[in-house]
Amino acid sequence: DVKVTQSSRYLVKRTGEKVFLECVQDMDHENMFWYRQDPGLGLRLIYFSYDVKMKEKGDIPEGYSVSREKKERFSLILESASTNQTSMYLCASTRGAGTHFGNGTRLTVT
């Protein structure tokens, strides 16, 4: 059974903190993505990666960075968390049209 695992389901952080969201997949997929999901806005792409040490900006990369040191792990980093980054964050891993999402991390920045 394929799996995309996000390390935390819920996080509460203070404004200005550095935040790490971790995502691990066990399917040996090359492609991994980070989205944020907000009511009425659907899924918006933050960053994606097609290979180890490779990263590309998505539609809303501002305030975020990523790290892909190993094929199975794709980390999203909020350098200095702000309240407008309160959201649901979804990691996805794909090969072709086959997409597998993690269960999401609901981040609240106070």
Added chain:
Amino acid sequence: GQQLNQSPQSMFIQEGEDVSMNCTSSSIFNTWLWYKQDPGEGPVLLIALYKAGELTSNGRLTAQFGITRKDSFLNISASIPSDVGIYFCAGLSGNQFYFGTGTSLTVIP
């Protein structure tokens, strides 16, 4: 990024009714996908469509890839309470997915 317009935004229906939702794009896609997201979970792939005009079923779900390659439709027949959730369309271009804004479905027993 490319915008996919998904409608309706939300639906409230009686159990047993059929449901239709659609997704349109200003761009052509070679693959259309439909996902369902249960509350508190990540989206799960329901149906993938690979060819213009293709009609594919998965149980009570039927999806069609529009012949213009700029739209897709999802129908759910005889809805049941566990159909509740958010349904997303997505178009695949190269390795990148573009998602619709979602249709929130509520089924009233």
